[in-house]
Amino acid sequence: GWPGANPKDVQFFWKLKEEPLKQAEVVAFCSTRRPNMSAAEDRMLQAILAAGTRWVTIFGKSWDLHVTEGLKTSLEENLAMIRDTIEYLRSQGRRVIYDAEHWFDGYKANRDYALKTLRAAKDAGAEWLVLCDTNGGTLPDQVSQIVRDVIKELNVKRLNVEGSNLPYGNAKGEQPANLQPANLQPANLQPANLQPPNLQPMLGIHTHNDSDTAVANALAAVSEGACMVQGTINGYGERCGNANLCSVIPNLQLKLGYSCIEDNQLARLTQASRLISEIVNLAPNDHAAFVGRSAFAHKGGIHVSAVAKNPLTYEHIQPEQIGNQRRIVISDQSGLSNVLAKARSFGHDLDKKDPACREILERLKDLENEGYQFEAAEASFDLLMRDALGYREHPFELKGCQIHCDMLQGVRKPYSNSVATIKVSVNNQDILEVAEGNGPVSALDAALRKALVNFYPEIAAFHLTDYKVRILDGAAGTSAKTRVLVESSNGEQRWTTVGVSSNILEASYEAVVEGIEYGLLLESSAKTPLSNSPALKER
Template sequence: MSDSIKIFDTTLRDGTQGEGISLSVEDKLKIAQKLDELGVHYIEGGWPGSNGKDIEFFNRVQELNLKHAKVTAFGSTRRKNTKAEEDPNLTTLVASGVKVATIFGKSWDFHVHTAIQTTLEENLAMIFDSVRYLKSCGLEVIYDGEHFFDGYKNNPDYALQTIRQAQEAGADWIVLCDTNGGSMPEEIFEIVSEVKKQITTPVGIHAHNDCELGVANSLAAVRAGARQVQGTMNGYGERCGNANLCSVIPNLQLKLGFACISDEQLESLGPVARYVSEIANMHMPMNQPYVGSAAFAHKGGIHVSAILKHASTYEHIVPEKVGNKQRVLVSELAGQSNLVSKAAELGLNLEQQDGKAKEIISRIKDLEHEGYQFEGADASLELMMREASGELQEPFVLESFKIFVEKSADRPVSSEAFVKVNVNGESMYTAAEGDGPVNALDNALRKALLPFYPDIHRMHLSDYKVRVLDDKGATASKVRVLIESRNFENEWNTVGVSSNIIEASWHALVDSFRYALIGKSSIERESLDPRPVGLVNH
């Protein structure tokens, strides 16, 4: 490999400025630990001068046994017409206990006049004094030139003066920021190339994604000589987000030959990305490059037929290198190759010449015509395939269910469900209340099955989605219900379709329990033979 690139993660600071993202101190500590395990070089923890939560984070992060990353605190240059050593923002950075401080200053003369309303000379002094003060306190200093590219395009001489002041004051890194995210890759390359001629301090890049070019601009800067890249996990950040490190790192390492993290750490990229999205309570896009669940998913029959011969026919890298895996989707567009590959993945023997394959494909196409969608409901698909292959032993059979919903003037809506199921010849009739009809059904079915399958208490429904399939039908339209379920080890998705939302929900709910009980969800049990243990302890 060629030069090494330092990865600067600002998920805990810039990432939290994204709409809908709020992290507690505990959340930030958990993410910091994962980022360190991933091998990033700098973790920007927040702005200790702005809120008590960040101050607590910097106090507690020192208790973590970080092995790779340096924690850095963020702040700005001193205020105009003050002394650096008396500036509350800078003194708070020093008091935070970090060994690295990252401060930003103005590079754009327009911002100097309009935003902080001072002279160009005073702004240069603010940069120099702030960097010099932090260096005198023994800190490594990363200077972020805010709006550098806009400033350079408007007044290149002044923009270069600002970073020369940071260099003369002793900055360890000078990071050029495309703060508004409006620059093109060729502009980034040309400007970074020119900056490299003007200063000797190592250069970094901080790109935003307002033109969907955050990653491309980061790569352009590296090719021009930048050796630090700032970004966030999953591209979180203000407005359209920051450069996505989940794409930046593998692109640099696997495509351009730069060393960022170890190969073993790169293999954890997918799991870390998913972990961060879970902690942030943000949906992770399926089609996110490298780490998304659909990044190496194949649906078209021709594609699947080809990857069965050699994966590189439709995959640009080996998915496991970034902690992902190949997936074959089965839908109405699928050929028999998709089904045979999926069957092999499930341990089912289903040859293309076998008439069962054609029958299952035909069944899938009929169901998807009715509104089912199996590419987002692998558990329901597996149940159907096992049933068609004669390898499914039903853990229970529905006999009936009833739901009562009551609303009175002075009381909120209440729901009660009655479920009757047959387990190995024994009929169970239970009732349960819930926050809504689906929750009541879930509680009643769970209550009926617990005496026979006590480990089922380990699973729970984690998401519930409803989609109207034909809006012209108004309240009589068909709906598709997708249910996501989890236990301590896995998650799985099931689907149901009906013109009655309760029936559609029931189909998806029953499939979720059936899937759990055939053993694919790691619920521990000895066999499918039910074990009557009574309701005393449940």
């Protein structure tokens, strides 16, 4: 965070003083002092000191174009700004990470001046020099060459690479500067044992993904000797994002042999990725490398058969190493191997000679020909298998449903009001209920749960978490078939069901009903345990 940049960041650092972190250390961030003033006079640097962090990150200009056109100052003044800022912060007891902004563009435009900016930071006592590809336009081979040149010219510490039995070699690094968690010190207390300037700082890398090479660039820099990677979980960041730590960490640790985190921490990487997605309120990327739901998904029959015999045939690592799991995808391309693997993953004991296997496969292909797709609706596929195996339980029977929608004129624009009337039978008892919603699907879901909650109280915890619609044959216009995917949750688990019809309400009706049925199946003493079912997603 940047203390003093806005009220939110100021409040953030004050909160951290009251409740220091135990597993991480916050680093305050700021630019070098402004031109033609002393560091002590710069109010942004005073805000950094008030934040009370042990480490600070200062960014400065590396590209002469930014100095003369952006800052409107001289090249010599920029060097003084870097030097003065770091020396001042060190005199106040802070340890400094220097981020060389636009480093790679600056190096390409004026190598000598770019190197002078790093020397200024090094001589002033920065313990880390971080090369930033701020525009995200540099390619991996360029990163390698430039990092190699920096290490040669500035005599910075680098990781020592040694061979090992790992397929891509091993690396053992020297101990970096102490970045272990420590309580934030109050702003009015300064460390008494300020260390002398580190004559041999460590090198870091900060990449952006504008050329889709942020991870590759970070790996290239580390391979040349960089010891710090600045990135984000899931690659979140401005424009196209930053280096994705969910890819950087397993690549460094599992492919290149660097020790980044403990193995038990690595095994929680997928969990961390999905937690951060929830916090920022963005849907997880199912196709993300390593941590995506499809990262270890297998669809073709030959692939599935081979993976069942030896996962190494189609998997570059064991999914459990990063907390992910293998997933067998069911589609009209599936063979018996897929059906058997998927059935076993759900806990259904099937043999390839069992006639039910062929029946499931035929049903699957017929339904997908009609527009159904079970790759993302594994709860519906589990119900299909239970039906074929003869032990699908129907906790309720649908008797009928009617949905009425009104378009009403509001103060500024029209709005809709939907009412659903539903009739169901439970244990030979008919129930008729009516419910309103802000749309037909919302009203349908509310009416169905209202009708069933007295018989199944657990339904009170069910709710829809996602609703997706896809037109399957757009050329047919308004008579086109529609596929609806509904994601439901009971607060702890999520599952997805599918419905298909030329009537969007019928498709929604089917998906919602199966979603509630599957939720009840989770809560019941069903024949097959579902706690590890692949139809379930971690919340």
